[in-house]
């Protein structure tokens with residue numbers, strides 16, 4: 008796989024036309040909306056977008072309005088990867104028959120964590136196994152936000168949601184987050200990356216790489232949601248950065264299966280003392296508020312333990328151990 | 332136009348479907364195998380493997396994704412086809428509505444098979460009948476020849492700019508899907524010319540100018556948006572309008588096809604068999620009509636004025652045609668190969684009884700649920716139904732309006 012040498016400057020990005028335009032109905036401080044805007048700034052030519060049901064579909068296309076300057080289609084919740092399969096197959100066939108006006112059209116599928124970790128994983132697994140040429144972008148806000156903050160396979164341990172509420176005896180969600188990006192790597196697809204909206208340049212470069220990849224590419228973007236995570240709308244980018252600094256959401260990519268830690272996370276491998284404690288991250292979000300009650304304090308330790316465990320496993324995969 | 336040169340091939344219904352797809356310049360086929368539709372998918376895979384078609388074949392991981400992929404490919408501008416049955420069609424249920432709602436002219440063959448449980452691979456119509464409200468045009472074929480002919484017509488019907496609705500071509504499991512029959516085949520060029528290249532209606536695009544209704548980077552449009560109480564209803568109403576126009580288009584395309592093939596199936600919507608002077612008649616869809624015609628012929632030799640009405644399209648329901656055809660019938664048996672549990676009989680019965688409400692004279696109407704799970708429907712069972720009708724004709728009394736034919740009591 009070729010890796011892009013594209014390094015967008017702020018000026019270039021500001022000057023590039025908005026393909027996901029303002030005026031949509033996302034909440035103030037919406038992380039996913041920022042992710043969509045950033046990804047669309049990384050497009051390289053004619054592009055068709057498909058979106059799973061969820062916040063981003065709902066806020067961007069309330070008929071008769073649309074925030075999209077590219078051809079866009081939504082069909083259902085669990086099938087966005089199948090949409091992409093169909094679009095890509097159509098483009099291939101029409102090109103073969105000389106019925107396509109463009110030499111190349113990129114296909115991007117956007118879905119939330121519910122549409123990816125849970126109900127959409129079958130269609131996603133099938134589509135990448137078949138090797139369709141498209142970029143799948145998971146915007147992860149760690150719950151079903153569109154339907155009112157229900158837990159998903161992505162919701163972190165200890166988070167209170169409306170279907171994993173913190174009660175008198177249960178401290179929010181009992182299970183841990185599914186390692187979705189690793190699951191996608193296990194599909195042996197050419198490109199997988201994680202990104203955070205706090206590091207726009209890294210995100211744009213990865214999105215471009217995903218688009219340039221021949222075959223399926225998968226991006227997992229960390230997108231805080233003030234509504235569901237219960238923090239002030241001005242803190243979205245701060246939390247998105249803290250996710251990386253605590254290593255609960257490290258940034259990395261795999262090119263043909265080779266793990267590479269991205270510079271924003273590599274720093275914590277080289278200088279472990281700079282890695283921040285998870286409690287500060289949790290403290291900022293009221294979905295974790297109950298964990299600071301004496302009764303549930305042990306959960307914070309559990310979370311820290313699991314973060315460290317996963318971080319060390321990642322370092323091994325990237326051939327970097329913390330003692331190096 | 333003169334009737335085109337044809338050759339006769341021995342093939343089963345599934346193969347007839349696959350051949351029609353091969354000849355119809357289809358861009359994308361996305362499908363998932365299920366008995367008794369499997370042969371369709373296998374034949375199409377062979378055509379692709381042998382380089383006999385330019386079609387992109389997507390062998391999906393489920394029927395849900397198969398129909399989704401067809402829908403999205405269709406929205407991108409492709410001519411698309413899929414096939415399913417029973418559990419597979421049930422799994423598509425959600426996307427059936429999305430397909431018609433997005434006005435994607437997907438064509439699908441259904442090898443009608445019973446729904447689980449208990450699991451059963453044989454013929455009945457429960458799978459497609461339950462989807463009658465999904466805004467898909469439904470054509471029920473009587474034999475493999477009609478299956479082949481209907482498939483070719485379906486691409487034209489679905490893509491017609493005034494219709495733009497998906498079409499299901501239904502063929503009975505095994506009775507048609509797996510049974511060899513002589514089928515008259517048109518030349519590839521004849522079919523290709525008949526189906527033509529897909530056209531697109533113009534819709535209002537983003538910049539306020541009219542653009543083709545497809546996902547085209549030169550003319551971006553948003554498809555499948557969130558559509559709330561202020562517009563959704565109008566869009567659903569438009570679908571009903573398209574269904575209202577469909578009968579005329581189906582008849583026209585059927586007529587046009589008959590000029591090159593020399594074959595006709597009634598007027599394309601209904602087929603009235605020896606009905607003109609019939610006192611008693613049955614109504615059915617699918618392959619049972621073939622057996623029933625033999626029974627009617629037999630009864631006619633005995634001087635019984637028996638007839639048959641076969642519905643070729645169940646959606647759109649050709650209401651006025653049905654009323655006209657049954658005008659003089661005095662006792663009527665409606666044959667349903669599916670049941671509406673806890674309701675009052677099968678879906679065809681409901682529709683026909685409803686159609687006859689405004690008729691000047693009302694025949695006696697009975698309903699027979701038959702053939703569930705592939706239970707055979709031999710001429711003797713059909714003959715008994717006509718005997719029941721004769722009794723009703725004489726006594727002017729219906730003993731039980733909903734009955735089960737061919738079941739252990």
Ligand SMILES: Cc1ncc(C[n+]2csc(CCOP(=O)(O)OP(=O)(O)O)c2C)c(N)n1
Nearest residue numbers: 060061062084119120121122150151152153
């Ligand atoms: C088959 C189906 N089941 C359930 C729903 C209801 N539903 C719509 S969006 C959604 C949650 C979406 O969550 P996610 O994918 O995380 O996206 P978000 O809303 O958080 O952006 C649910 C459960 C649906 N539309 N379709």
Ligand code: SF4
Nearest residue numbers: 033034037062232234
């Ligand atoms: S609920 Fe969250 S994800 Fe949804 S629009 Fe609001 S901020 Fe964005």
Ligand SMILES: [Mg+2]
Nearest residue numbers: 119120150151
């Ligand atoms: Mg979510």
